[in-house]
Amino acid sequence: MKQEFVELLRCPRCWAHLELTTFVETTGGDEIIDGVLRCGCGASYPIVDAIPRVLTGAYSQFPAFVERYRSLLNDISEETEIPTGRFERMQAETQRSFGYQWTTFSEMATDFKENFWNYLYPATPEFFEGKLGLDVGCGFGRHIYHAASCGTTMVGVDFSSAIESTYANTKHLPNVHLVQADIYAMPFQPSTFDFAYSVGVLHHLPDPSGGLQGLLPLIKPGGTGFIWVYSSARRFTNAVLEGVRVMTSKMPHTLIKTLSFVGAVVDRYGFILPYHVLRQVPGLKTVVERITPPRIKLYHQYPFQVLYADWFDRLAAPIRFYYSKSGTEELMQGAGFVDIHVTATGFYGWRGRGIRPRDV
Ligand SMILES: C[S@@+](CC[C@H](N)C(=O)[O-])C[C@H]1O[C@@H](n2cnc3c(N)ncnc32)[C@H](O)[C@@H]1O
Incomplete structure (x- = not known):
């Protein structure tokens, strides 16, 4: 520190x-x-x-x-x-699950630059210059790393031992500060940050609205908040996944890791590799591009470890909420954001940007 x-x-x-x-x-x-x-x-x-x-x-x-x-x-x-009620139990399970996930898959297997700009849309590198920003639920540090590289001073918060991996991946950056803390009990004064973002975190909370409501006051009036949450658009896929997760989210982490490896191997060699090979065959590119699902094209850009870690996330996380576009807007409105702009990241998520009103 x-x-x-x-x-x-x-x-x-x-x-x-x-x-x-x-x-x-x-x-x-x-x-x-x-x-x-x-x-x-x-x-x-x-x-x-x-x-x-x-x-x-x-x-x-x-x-x-x-x-x-x-x-x-x-x-x-x-x-x-x-306290040891249901809320606290869910928090403790989430803390254990992500602690295991991000200390196991801690390596920056790729630079995640495109991923960062996609989730933080419409921010540009100029937006970050000379600011003080907050990354809530920073995981293993793949996004805070890029925000800090744009010349902003960043504070990363995570309540699980994932924070050890963020530290390992960012300790060489003089403008990154980290704290292990809970989104529901943040250790900062109101109006501290020029902006805050929380990517892939709110939908894992026992009370997503409460989490975002606690975040807004930490942003200065007129400052910007960014979120990214799962989309409910893939109704069938989400329903099947939730059916599977009833069992897997209760399994020991080592077993979930094995299942995730199998899922990643099937994806890699059953879909991604054929896609990679067939799109290079003369005359086949157009049809291959047309019939290949977006998620295969997405993972085609990433190394195996990203696929493997995402399977673990899918099967292990104790809580997953899914949002429609209007649900994402309501989530941000309910927290007090104005000038809200929600856009899709494919069929799998929504990225939202909002402003903390000046007159508070
Ligand atoms: C799916 S990961 C996303 C990590 C990172 N934002 C990314 O996109 O790579 C969710 C992260 O949120 C953290 N998290 C979950 N609940 C939290 C809470 N109540 N307070 C702080 N962090 C929390 C987890 O420990 C985990 O690292």
């Missing part, structure tokens, strides 16, 4: 500044490796392996850290009354 990031962070319980105690830092003191962030309200959050963990019950997730610094953590009292 870079020293200057402490200034941006707030206690998610009371929004007060957090006081930093450093245990280990890099030579020169630019980056804090291990430490604690304390709040006057009594809350405290560990910094473990250079990432602040601003989560309820964070210490219990890092027993080795607690053991190592036991003598320096005497005053820390963890919240013992952590």
Whole structure:
């Protein structure tokens, strides 16, 4: 964690500044490796392996850290009354599932540049220059990497151990800051960011509207929000998938990984490879392009690992909501965005862009 990031962070319980105690830092003191962030309200959050963990019950997730610094953590009292209703159970399962997914498929197998510009449409590189932006649910860091490359200072938030992979993929970038935190308890003051985006996250939340409603106030009045969610357009495919997921989402992750490998191999050698070969046969290109489903053309651009990871995502994620165009617009309106613009990314998703009103 870079020293200057402490200034941006707030206690998610009371929004007060957090006081930093450093245990280990890099030579020169630019980056804090291990430490604690304390709040006057009594809350405290560990910094473990250079990432602040601003989560309820964070210490219990890092027993080795607690053991190592036991003598320096005497005053820390963890919240013992952590709620355990359905909402919290779904959140915990989602956290485990994506933690496994993005630490297993952590490598930047391709540069995802086209993917970034497609989801953040209609933003251009100029939009990002000199701004402060927020990536909510940053996964393994494929998008924050590109936003930061455009000269914006980026803050990435993810509540699962996916954040370790974002760190590994972005630690060389001086303008990227990361925090492990929950979209429902964000550690920032209102009106902090020039823009925020959340790609492929809201539809995995137990309460997508609540998540987006919590995000809007973090954007400055007049600032921009971008979202991307699954489309309900492929009714039959989605219905079959949901039928399969009733079983697979409850399976052990290692078994889902094996099934995902099989799914990816079938896609690769049953569809993508024939598409690749046949479109090069003289006279066949037009007909092959016409009959090949869009998803095969899409995955044709990506290495095997992307296909494999997406199969895992499909089969494992505990929650998946699907939206129509008007449903996506309502989601953004309900959160308080204005000047909303929703467009399709093929049949599989909707990208939405909205503005936080100035008069708030
Ligand atoms: C499908 S992945 C998308 C990752 C990334 N945005 C991308 O497009 O590559 C969803 C991510 O959202 C994160 N996530 C889910 N629920 C969250 C929550 N309540 N708070 C913060 N992050 C959350 C997951 O840990 C996961 O990394």
